[in-house]
Amino acid sequence: MIGEYTFTGRGAAEIAASVEQAIGQGTLAPGTALPPLRELATELGVNPNTVAAAYRLLRDRGVIETAGRRGSRVRPRPATTAHDEIRLEVPPGTRDLSAGNPDTALLPPLGEALAEAAARHARQPMLYGHAPVDDELGRLARSAFDADGVPDGPVGLTSGSLDAMERALLAHLRPGDAVAVEDPGWGSLFDLVPALGLRPIPVGVDDDGPLPHDVERALGQGARALIVTDRGQNPTGATISAARARDLRTILTGHPQVLVIDDDHVHGLTELPLHPLAGSTQHWMLVRSTAKAYGPDLRLAVLTGDPLTVDRVRGRYRLGPGWVSHLIQHTVTHLWRTDAVDIAAVSAAYAARRDGLVRALADRGVTAYGRSSMNVWVPVPDETGAVTRLLQAGWAVAPGARFRLSSPPGIRITISPLTVDEVPTLADAVAAAIRPHRTGRFG
Numbered sequence: 001m002i003g004e005y006t007f008t009g010r011g012a013a014e015i016a017a018s019v020e021q022a023i024g025q026g027t028l029a030p031g032t033a034l035p036p037l038r039e040l041a042t043e044l045g046v047n048p049n050t051v052a053a054a055y056r057l058l059r060d061r062g063v064i065e066t067a068g069r070r071g072s073r074v075r076p077r078p079a080t081t082a083h084d085e086i087r088l089e090v091p092p093g094t095r096d097l098s099a100g101n102p103d104t105a106l107l108p109p110l111g112e113a114l115a116e117a118a119a120r121h122a123r124q125p126m127l128y129g130h131a132p133v134d135d136e137l138g139r140l141a142r143s144a145f146d147a148d149g150v151p152d153g154p155v156g157l158t159s160g161s162l163d164a165m166e167r168a169l170l171a172h173l174r175p176g177d178a179v180a181v182e183d184p185g186w187g188s189l190f191d192l193v194p195a196l197g198l199r200p201i202p203v204g205v206d207d208d209g210p211l212p213h214d215v216e217r218a219l220g221q222g223a224r225a226l227i228v229t230d231r232g233q234n235p236t237g238a239t240i241s242a243a244r245a246r247d248l249r250t251i252l253t254g255h256p257q258v259l260v261i262d263d264d265h266v267h268g269l270t271e272l273p274l275h276p277l278a279g280s281t282q283h284w285m286l287v288r289s290t291a292k293a294y295g296p297d298l299r300l301a302v303l304t305g306d307p308l309t310v311d312r313v314r315g316r317y318r319l320g321p322g323w324v325s326h327l328i329q330h331t332v333t334h335l336w337r338t339d340a341v342d343i344a345a346v347s348a349a350y351a352a353r354r355d356g357l358v359r360a361l362a363d364r365g366v367t368a369y370g371r372s373s374m375n376v377w378v379p380v381p382d383e384t385g386a387v388t389r390l391l392q393a394g395w396a397v398a399p400g401a402r403f404r405l406s407s408p409p410g411i412r413i414t415i416s417p418l419t420v421d422e423v424p425t426l427a428d429a430v431a432a433a434i435r436p437h438r439t440g441r442f443g
Contacts (some may be wrong), residue, residue, distance in 0.1 A: 012053035062194030069180035098398040108340035117330035132323035141302040153304040161289040171312035176367040179350040180218035187402040203407040209240035225259040232266035232373025235412035245275035252280035262286040268293035353415040360427035383409035389433035
């Protein structure tokens with residue numbers, strides 16, 4: 001019993017469900033220590049091995065963490081509490097710069113592409129037993145990979161980047177293994193890793209991508225996988241430079257068994273060159289989502305990698321969803337083939353707002369980062385205070401806690417809804433909400 005909560009259950013699954021229910025209801029707060037095995041076993045009248053099995057289930061699900069003789073406790077952010085829940089309610093009339101969505105005015109119209117997809121479906125509907133990847137989409141994807149210097153490998157499809165990452169991690173890692181992740185980084189990835197029973201090891205980031213000494217440290221601590229964002233890192237906008245890629249690839253040559261996952265989620269949205277880590281180790285995957293360029297509702301990501309990794313990912317996908325809808329595949333194929341997105345124009349539109357805001361903040365003594373894509377990261381000394389004061393001034397920004405593991409506080413500003421004319425007003429509000437804060441890296 002902890003406080004007013006009494007655990008229940010006779011079997012391991014029932015005991016684990018009782019703990020999860022308490023966490024989901026908020027009765028067991030993050031960080032709460034769980035009863036020692038023998039103590040809970042005595043309370044429930046079961047064998048200590050049964051409680052040990054329940055705790056293993058909870059650990060593998062990313063709900064609790066164990067520290068040997070120091071016992072077990074609820075994770076600081078258990079898998080039942082997503083980072084997306086760390087948000088403020090946006091009052092009516094407030095400018096919402098917190099969501100991380102693309103500018104809908106820069107997304108291509110879908111009418112013609114959807115009509116062609118429907119016509120193709122009428123001529124030849126997708127049925128069980130057909131090839132899971134459309135031939136033309138596969139050729140376009142492989143050609144784009146080749147153009148960017150991505151090593152040769154088979155092509156696969158999943159329902160988004162996170163789906164691909166989950167399947168790749170499950171293909172090579174086991175519960176308890178460690179994964180090196182960027183910090184600040186993608187909040188959804190921070191949720192996924194512990195939910196799979198894996199341990200995240202934070203890696204610092206600057207404008208040129210993951211810091212080499214942090215990557216080396218993480219690999220030295222036993223990280224079995226490294227996940228990096230090649231361009232348009234969320235939330236900092238970092239992009240891996242050619243020099244940084246060389247440094248990281250050199251480090252990885254000493255760890256050939258590590259799974260390397262490149263996330264190129266802004267493909268089709270930026271003119272910055274790609275410098276992937278793909279091929280540095282025996283097992284690797286590079287994944288590209290359509291969400292930023294064509295819209296989040298087109299749930300499709302193309303991927304390539306070493307044959308074993310891709311085969312395992314595709315095999316597990318066949319056992320679940322089976323394939324990505326060919327209606328979606330044909331829609332994306334049409335958009336890709338017809339160059340529906342003017343990459344230069346879209347990149348310039350985001351850059352005008354993003355670079356303008358970074359410059360305007362610098363003029364006001366505020367350090368900010370945003371080398372690419374649609375977000376600007378501002379380190380702050382008091383995250384809660386900055387978010388609250390900006391909300392009072394009519395601007396909603398994302399709390400940095402959604403994107404941090406151990407790095408210092410910050411706020412993320414999505415520039416997609418902004419106009420260039422609004423940049424000075426927003427910069428004034430940000431400067432008023434925080435004290436000047438300078439750092440050489442994001443953390």
